[in-house]
Amino acid sequence: MTDPATISAHATAIRLRGVTKTFGRGESAVKALQGIDLDVPAGELTMLVGPSGCGKTTLISILAGLLSRDGGELAVFGTDLATLRRDRLAAWRRDNVGFIFQQFNLVPQLTVAENVSVPLVLKGESVAAAVRKAHDLLATLGLEGRGKSAPLKLSGGQQPRVAIARALIHEPRLLVCDEPTSALDAELGRRVMELIRGRSTRPDRAVVVVTHDDRIFHLADSIAHVNDGRIDQLTRGAAYARPTTSTSMGTSSASSGKNPGVHT
Amino acid sequence: MWRFAIKMLFGDSAKFYGILLGLGFASLLIAQQASIFVGLMSRTFAFVGEVGHVDLWVFDPTQSFVDDQKPLRSTAIDRVRGVEGVAWAAPLYKSLLVATLPNGVRRSVDVVGIDADTLAGGPAEVVAGSLADLRLPDAVMVEIGSSQQQLRLPADLAPGAIPAPGQVFDPAGPTRDVEVGDILELNERRARVVGLVKCAETFVAAPTVYTTYARALSYAPQSRRVMSAVLVTANEDADITTLAERIRAQTGLEALDPNAYAMRTLSYWMRETGIPINFGIAIALGFFVGVAIAGQMFYNFTLDNLRYFGAFKAMGASTWRLLGMVALQALVAGILGLGLGLGAVSAFGLNAAGGKLAFKMLWQIPLIAAGAVLVICILASVISMWKVVRLDPADVFKGP
Ligand SMILES: Nc1ncnc2c1ncn2[C@@H]1O[C@H](COP(=O)(O)OP(=O)(O)O)[C@@H](O)[C@H]1O
Ligand SMILES: [Mg+2]
Numbered sequence: 001m002t003d004p005a006t007i008s009a010h011a012t013a014i015r016l017r018g019v020t021k022t023f024g025r026g027e028s029a030v031k032a033l034q035g036i037d038l039d040v041p042a043g044e045l046t047m048l049v050g051p052s053g054c055g056k057t058t059l060i061s062i063l064a065g066l067l068s069r070d071g072g073e074l075a076v077f078g079t080d081l082a083t084l085r086r087d088r089l090a091a092w093r094r095d096n097v098g099f100i101f102q103q104f105n106l107v108p109q110l111t112v113a114e115n116v117s118v119p120l121v122l123k124g125e126s127v128a129a130a131v132r133k134a135h136d137l138l139a140t141l142g143l144e145g146r147g148k149s150a151p152l153k154l155s156g157g158q159q160p161r162v163a164i165a166r167a168l169i170h171e172p173r174l175l176v177c178d179e180p181t182s183a184l185d186a187e188l189g190r191r192v193m194e195l196i197r198g199r200s201t202r203p204d205r206a207v208v209v210v211t212h213d214d215r216i217f218h219l220a221d222s223i224a225h226v227n228d229g230r231i232d233q234l235t236r237g238a239a240y241a242r243p244t245t246s247t248s249m250g251t252s253s254a255s256s257g258k259n260p261g262v263h264t
Numbered sequence: 265m266w267r268f269a270i271k272m273l274f275g276d277s278a279k280f281y282g283i284l285l286g287l288g289f290a291s292l293l294i295a296q297q298a299s300i301f302v303g304l305m306s307r308t309f310a311f312v313g314e315v316g317h318v319d320l321w322v323f324d325p326t327q328s329f330v331d332d333q334k335p336l337r338s339t340a341i342d343r344v345r346g347v348e349g350v351a352w353a354a355p356l357y358k359s360l361l362v363a364t365l366p367n368g369v370r371r372s373v374d375v376v377g378i379d380a381d382t383l384a385g386g387p388a389e390v391v392a393g394s395l396a397d398l399r400l401p402d403a404v405m406v407e408i409g410s411s412q413q414q415l416r417l418p419a420d421l422a423p424g425a426i427p428a429p430g431q432v433f434d435p436a437g438p439t440r441d442v443e444v445g446d447i448l449e450l451n452e453r454r455a456r457v458v459g460l461v462k463c464a465e466t467f468v469a470a471p472t473v474y475t476t477y478a479r480a481l482s483y484a485p486q487s488r489r490v491m492s493a494v495l496v497t498a499n500e501d502a503d504i505t506t507l508a509e510r511i512r513a514q515t516g517l518e519a520l521d522p523n524a525y526a527m528r529t530l531s532y533w534m535r536e537t538g539i540p541i542n543f544g545i546a547i548a549l550g551f552f553v554g555v556a557i558a559g560q561m562f563y564n565f566t567l568d569n570l571r572y573f574g575a576f577k578a579m580g581a582s583t584w585r586l587l588g589m590v591a592l593q594a595l596v597a598g599i600l601g602l603g604l605g606l607g608a609v610s611a612f613g614l615n616a617a618g619g620k621l622a623f624k625m626l627w628q629i630p631l632i633a634a635g636a637v638l639v640i641c642i643l644a645s646v647i648s649m650w651k652v653v654r655l656d657p658a659d660v661f662k663g664p
Contacts (some may be wrong), residue, residue: 057661066578066658087582090657094580101660105575109275110268118268122581127267178661 013174013206014040014063019072020229021058032058034229035072042173045197045207047217047237050226056210057178059226063208064176065093077173094122098167100177100196104159106151112162113138113147119170130169137165141199160184160192168200175200175207186215193219197239265581269589270596272569279568280597282561287601287637288608290554294547295609295625295633301543302629303622308533309526310464311358315385315495319504321525322353322494322511325518328536329529331468333359335490336517343515344494349502350511354379357480358492360470364449367418367433372470375450377480384495387474392444393459398476404450405459406442407472414471415442450483465622467533551636558601559644562594566648570655578657586652594645602637606630 021033032055040046040063048056061067063074065081074081077096084092098119106115116138117130125133135147141161146154151162160180167175177196181189193209193216200207201221209220217223220237273280311330312321322344324334344353357377364370378385378398386395390405397403406415416439421427424445442448448455455475463472481489496519498507504521511519520528534540566573573586609625616623 061658061661064578066661087584090577090580090582092580093578093657097580099575099578099660101575101578103571105571105660107268107272107569107572107575109272114268114271118265118576119579121265121268122576122579122585 012039013042017073043203044221047220055229098172098175104163116165178210273593279565286557288604291605291633293550297546299625303624307467309529312526319498320496329532349507354384356493373473374470377477380476387461389462391460397458402456403458404455405474554640562644578660594641598641
């Protein structure tokens with residue numbers, strides 16, 4: 001596996017060429033991905049956008065190692081995930097991927113800090129040490145002293161931050177989020193997305209966000225427009241080349257970004 | 265993750281208590297019914313254990329259980345005494361007779377007649393009086409326990425007092441326990457209570473009345489004036505097994521040591537009555553109710569948590585680790601449920617101790633209940649585990 005230090009910002013973290021995926025067979029077969037070509041750079045936030053059913057979730061699942069591709073080439077930080085067997089693949093996800101789920105999926109019976117600690121515990125850290133780190137990270141996300149609460153006791157604005165903390169606590173090289181704002185109102189969705197961008201973009205980390213929420217397009221470095229299983233446009237987002245701290249000011253539409261490099 | 269598995273289990277209190285209740289109820293029913301069964305069955309041969317210092321019981325070969333009276337000829341006693349290796353042999357009489365109380369109430373009693381010389385076959389525990397007093401005229405000793413329910417004398421007849429001529433008592437009037445000195449009637453013959461004894465509860469719940477062998481015969485109706493068994497004590501150097509064979513060969517009678525005699529009685533009741541089947545059904549019912557309730561609840565619990573298991577799987581937890589979490593949850597629920605059930609059974613047993621209820625929790629019974637709960641937990645968790653194995657980590661990105 002490639003050493004993270006060798007991946008510099010804007011180098012290609014994930015490389016897809018002609019990736020295909022078909023669900024089912026025969027009459028009822030659905031060609032979800034029909035040849036995806038995409039380079040996801042490290043140090044950037046890449047959004048996958050497009051109409052419902054176009055294949056966004058399928059694509060993000062494949063590059064996060066949750067789903068196998070049928071054809072084409074895929075290298076994630078230099079690793080071809082197809083070469084990993086199921087348990088090795090699980091270990092790869094554990095070591096390399098942070099997830100933010102649409103419903104956040106925080107376990108209600110565990111405390112906030114315990115939820116956040118899960119990726120570290122899965123990596124073999126003791127619960128005590130992992131929970132301590134979780135408290136520290138939560139504090140930097142404005143959740144100081146809330147670590148012992150039940151997740152459902154937190155406000156709607158606090159829960160996404162717990163999910164963000166859980167996705168980042170083990171410092172993954174890849175962060176994937178599928179529709180992270182779709183369950184939130186517009187204002188909260190924008191704030192959460194700003195937080196994701198502000199906290200997660202790092203030179204050695206690739207961030208991939210699936211969304212169809214055009215109010216957050218301006219927070220992308222690049223936007224891949226998925227249509228019918230293909231990427232028919234790749235545009236630079238408004239946030240590209242801007243310091244991550246000033247992401248909240250832009251309101252420009254996604255298509256106005258510079259460098260509209262189009263792949264087909 | 266083990267700690268998290270347990271917290272997930274305890275945290276879902278409604279389901280957790282449901283699972284505990286199911287498992288607790290199953291182990292309660294299994295252990296309680298098994299204990300009552302064992303208690304009831306050991307009453308069938310309790311009389312054998314009541315008789316101490318006997319090496320062999322000699323009885324008619326066609327007798328299949330303790331209360332199955334097959335008369336022996338009066339010569340049997342001498343034939344047994346003639347067998348080499350027999351230290352002494354004493355006759356025993358045992359039969360249900362009718363006792364009439366001063367108020368005219370008639371009750372069945374289990375009359376046991378023991379050898380007046382050796383007093384062999386006497387009760388283990390004398391509460392009042394002395395066993396030797398049985399040699400006095402008309403003397404009997406009455407079992408307390410059963411007699412306190414069944415042999416009740418008129419309250420206005422003082423203990424030991426003889427009813428005045430022409431004095432009548434209301435059969436439905438107030439009554440008191442039997443006391444030393446009281447006079448009963450056994451088949452229209454006088455029986456004077458000279459002592460009280462304590463016996464193990466027997467299957468035939470009639471109160472036991474001890475007297476001498478000769479007097480027991482005199483109480484019995486003509487047709488039942490027969491010997492029930494011969495009690496044998498072996499010479500110190502004699503081997504019991506070979507002695508039993510010798511008695512069998514020389515007398516044509518059956519000779520068994522107390523254990524074997526008890527087992528012969530037990531196996532008759534097991535074979536010939538519906539009791540084992542009935543208890544078996546109750547125990548199986550406990551098992552299946554446990555499977556149904558606990559299994560259903562546990563499965564629902566896993567279903568509720570499936571999306572979190574799915575999230576863990578996506579985050580890189582191996583399938584084995586998730587299966588371990590489910591197994592641990594089932595095991596912890598099983599141990600707590602078992603503890604709950606066995607605790608309740610023990611409380612029940614302590615409550616029943618010394619009472620009318622047959623209850624005997626052999627040490628094997630908790631183990632059987634534990635085994636049953638383990639099987640219930642395995643059955644309950646297998647479907648849950650299947651769900652977890654089949655869980656597709658890619659489903660975490662599907663809608664709620
Ligand atoms: N597990 C599956 N089995 C069958 N069809 C699927 C499955 N997952 C996705 N699809 C189909 O593949 C297409 C792309 O789905 P998806 O990637 O979820 O789209 P999006 O996330 O862009 O809405 C859709 O037509 C969907 O019905
Ligand atoms: Mg989708």
